[in-house]
Amino acid sequence: MLKKALLILSGLLAVAAGSAYYIDCSFQKTSVSNTYQYKKKSNTYQFQKLADDTSSSTLPAAGSWQSDFPDINNSNVLGIAGKFNYFAKNIDSTANNSLNGNFTTQNLTTGAWIINGTNSKISYIQQEINAGDGVQLELPGKKVVLGQSLLFSGTGPTIGGHVVKTVPNSFTQDSNGLQYIDINEEFNRLMNNSKVIADNSSSNVPTVTNQYGKVTFDASNIAAQDNVKYLIVKSSDMPGDWGQLDIKGISDQQRVVLTIDTSGVNNIILRYSEINGTENKNILFNFYNVTDNSNYSGTIDWNKTTGNVADAILAPKATVNLFSESFKGNIVALNFNKKNTTHDSGYYPDVSLPSNTTIPVITPKLISVPDVDFGSHKINSETSLIGRWEGNLQVSGEKGKEIKINVELAKQFTSQNDSLANGVNWQLVKSDYSSGSLLKVSQDFTSTSASINYWVWKDDNTGDLLSDWNYNKENKQYGFYDMQISNLDTVTDAGNYTATLKWTLVDSP
Incomplete structure (x- = not known):
């Protein structure tokens, strides 16, 4: 038994890329990004384990904005942004009096006696609240959604050590790396x-x-x-x-x-x-x-x-x-x-994004899909591994347009002896430095698909995702994706294991 427990998985845990299924995309919603302007070709990947989640939030999970605003057409000009009077990455409400109306922001800077929000509406603060020492927060609202990094205590209650003097009808909070609004x-x-x-x-x-x-x-x-x-x-x-x-x-x-x-x-x-x-x-x-x-x-x-x-x-x-x-x-x-007191006003009635029929639409395609190499692993020595991308992940499509790529597990790890490692879990891990600090979001795709967002940026209407991600990782900017497997302690038989992934293009919502 001792000898069996020390057996080394004699090969590499490998993932063979499955067939790429091409689907025409309808670009009702598109995005431009200058994320991938790089001069340096990628060479190798340095993969690290994810830090343990230390979130101690006891608030109800916020979920997604779609639950609160099911009728919003996010392919319109404003989309979900149109349901907030003020939609900004940084909001400063310190001058004069109240910020009436609802808002979404990553960072809120406020001061004493400043009311931020309106009783009948939902507001969202994603990353940080900046206020002076002793400032009590006034956050009225139908609901206020807090980002996962904001420390909430029911005593008081407090957010980041600041007592909440005026509280909304309810607080909810991002959880498990999911964001109420990306x-x-x-x-x-x-x-x-x-x-x-x-x-x-x-x-x-x-x-x-x-x-x-x-x-x-x-x-x-x-x-x-x-x-x-x-x-x-x-x-x-x-x-x-x-x-x-x-x-x-x-x-x-x-x-x-x-x-x-x-x-x-x-x-x-x-x-x-x-x-x-x-x-x-x-x-x-x-x-x-x-x-x-x-x-x-x-x-x-x-x-x-x-x-x-x-x-x-x-x-x-x-x-x-x-x-x-x-x-x-x-x-x-x-x-x-x-700069002055605002009013709790209505919303601009959103309009459709205009189309220019003279511009030809380029049908997006997957040019190539990668393998993932998880290396050698001793039974019961580690429970989680992040893999190394092998090969290329290339797409073609209209420059500046968003492409969504789904990846799903078509066949779980199986050894040459047909031993099935059906206890292993799969996750797609997004690391994002866009806000200046690292934010990680994981998507479990053991039994469902995970989604990758990418903007084609080359003049020849192609994109090399693996090279772009490697550049972003090395320079700690923008976003990149890794694959992680866990629950490896459920594998009991040594051998060479392979799994199959399926990559598909999907329409942008």
Whole structure:
């Protein structure tokens, strides 16, 4: 018996890639990423064991936003971001008084006596709350969702040591590496949507007149798409301090999506600007740098003083400073700074992402799929291993478009003697440095499939996932995936074991 217990698995635990099944993708939702701009070819992989999960959260699991917002079409321009008045990676609410309305953010900076949220709505804080010593938090809401890294105690209650003075109807929390909203992925989607809108509007220049600060955009000759007129103007065409804007040529049934070309500017000031004539029209203001073909990354000072309906500001790489007390609707920004008390306003009625039928659609395909080598393993010596990718994982598809790849276990580890290791568990592990710190998320695909998100970035419309992941791992930036097997102590017979994985392309939701 002793000799048998010391037997070495005489071969390598190997995974043979199964057949790749190709499915045409419908890119109703796409994302642009500049994650994979690298100069260095990958050589080897350094794999480490996952750290033990030390989360001690006792809150109910948050689950996913789909449960709370089942009717949201996330292929629309705003999607789930449109159900939050303020959707930003960083929110600073310290100035003046309350941040009324609901919000989603990775990092919230707040102060004493500042109310953040609204009783009837859901808000989400994913990573960190920054507040001064002794500051008591006021977080009203129908529900407040906390990220897994936020330390919650029911005594008080407290979050990160701060007493919660005003509490929501309920708290929930991310668990098991799952996120209520994948904020990084949503920002990729929103940045791409901003580009699509700008590209679609490139020829839709209205007639612009300016009479002593009263600016008129005449869109009479611009065709509508699904009852939306997509217009584009230069930032210098917009009214400045004490200005007034009027948009003509819009029917009662139509809405306006106005792209503001920010080429050559880093700061846009729209203070004390009135919008007349179109005050009952919902307007989405899209900020985009047309010359550089990039999302605007400067600042926007917004203080529109009038308006009866909900508008939207789409500036997913910019800093938005909101001075207006009368703003209604949605703000999407990298950084959002509240400069005055806000109102609990409604939401911009979302619109479909415009399509440009003149751009050919490239059908995505899997070019090659990899093997995974888990090496040699002594029975009962380790319970968990992370494998080394072997070969290539390459795809083709339209540059800048998101591709989702599913991987599933087609056949569990089986030895040459037909011994089945059916107790071994399989996980796809995503490591992500996009926020500046490491975040790990695991997907168990022992009995179901796991999903990989990837954006094709090469000019030849191809992507090499393994090379990209290796670069990201070495440089500790963006995201990459590993495969892990566990419960190896359930394997009792020595031998060479192989398993089969199936890789497929799926439509983006």
